[in-house]
Amino acid sequence: MTQLALVIDLNVCVGCHACVTSCKEWNSSGWAGPLPDERPYDADPSGVFFNRVQTFEVGCFPHTETVHFPKSCLHCEDPPCVPVCPTGASYKREDNGIVLVDYDKCIGCKYCSWACPYGAREIDAKNKVMKKCTLCIDRITDESLPESERKPACVLACPTSARIFGDIHDPESSASVAIREQGGYQLQPEWGTQPANHYLPRRRSQMQIHEDELIRADNPLRKEEVDMPIEQGDTLDDVAW
Amino acid sequence: MHPAFSVIFLTTLIGIGQGLFLALYTGQVYALANLIPVQESLGFYAIGSLIALVFLLLGLISSVFHLGRPERAWRAATMWRISWLSREVIVLPLFMFLVFLYGITHYFGWTQPLFMVADTLAVDLSLIIGLLASISAFALFICTAMIYASLKFLQEWHTPLTVLNYSLLGLASGFMFAAAFSAYASLDLVSLFGTWAVIFTVLGAISRGASLVRNRNLRDKYGLRTAIGVRHPTLKQLSQGFMGGAFNTKEFFHGRTPGALRLIKLFFLLAVFPVPIAVLATAYVMESSLLPIAAFAIQYLGLIAERWYFFAEAKHPQNVYYQSMA
Numbered sequence: 001m002t003q004l005a006l007v008i009d010l011n012v013c014v015g016c017h018a019c020v021t022s023c024k025e026w027n028s029s030g031w032a033g034p035l036p037d038e039r040p041y042d043a044d045p046s047g048v049f050f051n052r053v054q055t056f057e058v059g060c061f062p063h064t065e066t067v068h069f070p071k072s073c074l075h076c077e078d079p080p081c082v083p084v085c086p087t088g089a090s091y092k093r094e095d096n097g098i099v100l101v102d103y104d105k106c107i108g109c110k111y112c113s114w115a116c117p118y119g120a121r122e123i124d125a126k127n128k129v130m131k132k133c134t135l136c137i138d139r140i141t142d143e144s145l146p147e148s149e150r151k152p153a154c155v156l157a158c159p160t161s162a163r164i165f166g167d168i169h170d171p172e173s174s175a176s177v178a179i180r181e182q183g184g185y186q187l188q189p190e191w192g193t194q195p196a197n198h199y200l201p202r203r204r205s206q207m208q209i210h211e212d213e214l215i216r217a218d219n220p221l222r223k224e225e226v227d228m229p230i231e232q233g234d235t236l237d238d239v240a241w
Numbered sequence: 242m243h244p245a246f247s248v249i250f251l252t253t254l255i256g257i258g259q260g261l262f263l264a265l266y267t268g269q270v271y272a273l274a275n276l277i278p279v280q281e282s283l284g285f286y287a288i289g290s291l292i293a294l295v296f297l298l299l300g301l302i303s304s305v306f307h308l309g310r311p312e313r314a315w316r317a318a319t320m321w322r323i324s325w326l327s328r329e330v331i332v333l334p335l336f337m338f339l340v341f342l343y344g345i346t347h348y349f350g351w352t353q354p355l356f357m358v359a360d361t362l363a364v365d366l367s368l369i370i371g372l373l374a375s376i377s378a379f380a381l382f383i384c385t386a387m388i389y390a391s392l393k394f395l396q397e398w399h400t401p402l403t404v405l406n407y408s409l410l411g412l413a414s415g416f417m418f419a420a421a422f423s424a425y426a427s428l429d430l431v432s433l434f435g436t437w438a439v440i441f442t443v444l445g446a447i448s449r450g451a452s453l454v455r456n457r458n459l460r461d462k463y464g465l466r467t468a469i470g471v472r473h474p475t476l477k478q479l480s481q482g483f484m485g486g487a488f489n490t491k492e493f494f495h496g497r498t499p500g501a502l503r504l505i506k507l508f509f510l511l512a513v514f515p516v517p518i519a520v521l522a523t524a525y526v527m528e529s530s531l532l533p534i535a536a537f538a539i540q541y542l543g544l545i546a547e548r549w550y551f552f553a554e555a556k557h558p559q560n561v562y563y564q565s566m567a
Contacts, residue, residue: 010470020482045485052482054562056465058473066479069469071562080394086317086327105316108309111326113492114242117394117463119559122488128309185470188463188558191394199470 003077003097004135005168005196006155007175007184008070011203012162015053015068022157023051023072023133031138036126048122050133051154058202067202070163072154073120073133074187074195075099081112081121090130097169097196098137103129117191135165168196242395243492244552247307252385253414253544254300255333256407259378260415260441261293261422262340264434266371268419273362277433285428286367290344292422293415297337325391329384336381339374346370382408389551396459397555402452406551409448410513413441414544417517417537424524424533431533435521442540446514449547453506456554468561478565490563495553502553505546512543 027050028035037047051072058065075092079099082090089105090112092098101112101121106129113121113130121132136152139145149156155165166175175198178184184198265286272279280286305311317330346352346367354363386407389398416438423430465476481490495502517540524532 017482046487046491047485049483049487054469054478054482055480056469056471057477057479058471058475060475067469067471071482080392083323084326084391086320086324086330087313088320089316105313106310107313107317109307109317109326110309110492111324111388113488114557115392115394117558119489119493119557119562123309123492125488187470188467190462190467191558202471 001097001169002095002167003075003169003196004140004166005075005097005175005198006072006135006152007164007166007168007178007198007200009162009164009178009182009200010067010069011200011205012160013053013068013070014160014162015055015066016159017053018157018159019070019154019163020049020051020053022153024049026136026139026153027134030136032131032134034124034126035131036124038125046125048124048131050122050131065202070154071118071120072197073099073135074118074193074197075133075135077194077196078192080191080193081116084111084115086111093137096167098135099132100134100137101130101132103127103131106130117188117193118195140165168198242552242555242557243495244549245307247303247305249545249548249552250303251300251307252407253541253548254296254303255381255385256411256544257414257418257541258293258296258300258340259336259381260412261289261296261418262336262343262415263375263378263412264416264419264437265289265293265343266375267437268430268433269368269371271433273368277430280428280430284426286347287344289419289422290340290347292418293340294337294344296418297333297340301333301337325384325387329381329388332377332381332384336374336377339370339377343367343370343374379408382411389555394558395555396462397456398551400452400455402448402455405448406445406452409441409445410544410547413438413445413513414537414540416441417521417533417540420521421533421537424530427530432525435525435533438536439518439521442514442518449513461556461558463558463561465561468558478562481563481565484566489559493557493560493563497553502550505550505553509543509546509550512539513547514543516540516543 024035027033035048037045039045040047051070054069054071056067056069058067075098079092082092082099086109087105087107089102091100091102093100108123108128108130110123110130121130124131140150140152142150151165155163164175164178166173168175168179170176178200179198182200184200186195186198268280269286271277308314317327320327321331352365352367354365356364358364383404386404390400390403393399416434420431420434420438423434466472517536520532520536520539524536
């Protein structure tokens with residue numbers, strides 16, 4: 001069975017919110033839309049979003065790191081929001097594993113949002129139905145689009161390619177390879193919901209630069225017999241002729 | 242969680258309706274066993290059933306306000322195989338229908354014995370319908386409470402005590418109303434219903450107290466570390482990603498101070514349990530016909546606070562993602 005999902009690299013995400021705005025844009029006008037805003041230009045604005053980027057601080061000042069954390073529906077393999085739905089409006093697609101809401105069946109009782117430990121569902125206060133990330137189902141299944149554009153809006157928008165979209169049940173997909181080879185993990189695994197979306201861990205990435213690497217071996221200063229900050233030794237140029 | 246008054250009124254009002262019906266049926270069974278004099282069908286059972294129906298109907302109306310699309314509510318009956326909410330949606334109207342039938346049988350006096358069991362127990366139509374309605378009353382307690390108890394992420398609710406509390410508090414308030422109704426209609430049943438009301442209230446106090454103690458000692462199974470997958474001892478949210486409001490910041494936070502919560506807990510602990518018992522005891526001593534009504538009213542106010550606290554007390558795991566605005 002196919003299970004489409006996102007793999008989000010926390011080591012690469014810079015927290016620019018491009019995925020948030022592109023998601024809002026695409027889904028406001030697409031199949032899942034609208035995503036209404038209430039009082040958008042007044043005090044206490046509110047609105048529906050399928051995707052958010054949150055920011056966390058790790059460590060104690062001054063030794064802190066900032067982690068940007070995009071958060072959307074994780075399309076669990078055992079979604080707790082689906083069996084609680086009294087109308088069957090909430091369902092998991094058999095063919096690609098995406099968890100969706102049938103807006104024509106939803107009665108807006110909010111029970112599914114209570115049953116989701118991740119807070120991935122939001123009520124559309126205007127249309128009175130529950131809404132959530134669809135992985136841009138209307139885009140990824142649209143065969144009139146070129147193959148390269150059949151991806152969720154957030155994935156296409158990400159300027160740092162922090163989001164990988166693919167079938168995590170296909171061991172050769174780029175998403176599966178990333179999970180396998182870069183330590184992909186799930187959120188709140190203690191509940192046993194088996195989220196399909198995975199995250200790649202934040203890694204400590206620093207370059208070790210040695211002092212001699214700052215000096216070019218063929219530094220012209222050397223030819224001018226200016227004192228070099230450290231002993232240069234012979235370079236290949238000195239011995240090869 | 243943010244307590245929704247639609248659900249608070251739904252659960253408390255149908256609790257009274259269920260408890261009241263069970264009190265009526267208890268009265269009929271007692272009369273059958275010659276423990277109390279046989280009551281007049283029309284005045285007691287028919288009007289009693291009507292009042293129970295009114296409570297159930299008020300609860301049903303209140304539940305409609307919880308729905309975004311009430312015109313599609315009929316669809317909620319479809320997933321009864323897996324969803325407790327769907328089961329409640331089926332059992333509540335079924336129970337109401339049976340209570341209606343029970344009232345009709347008594348109203349038209351169709352209480353001639355149909356057959357005898359062991360030459361002593363005269364079984365009539367109302368006894369059979371009443372038994373079915375009693376079973377569905379208990380089934381409804383279970384369905385209502387399991388809606389909450391089945392959510393394993395809300396650890397405060399995920400316990401058999403939730404089912405016990407809903408049942409006992411529903412029974413207590415229903416029998417309390419039956420006592421008040423009997424006192425008002427000057428029926429000779431105040432002490433019977435009053436005694437049962439006190440018994441259920443005391444049992445409810447034990448069970449609700451147990452759930453309060455349990456919930457106080459709960460430790461969160463989850464935390465920010467597994468929520469974002471960064472295993473570092475020092476971790477805090479700088480920004481939840483937006484500065485406006487959202488469903489996530491409204492539906493899952495009660496927005497009251499811990500002090501207000503303690504006050505509400507204290508209020509319901511007094512108003513649901515000791516005060517109504519004391520008022521009922523005073524009524525018994527003074528042979529007052531109005532004090533049982535006061536006992537019921539106080540307990541119902543307390544139950545609203547109890548249900549409010551039940552929702553407010555539950556901490557939703559999603560809240561760890563929404564701790565800092567900026």
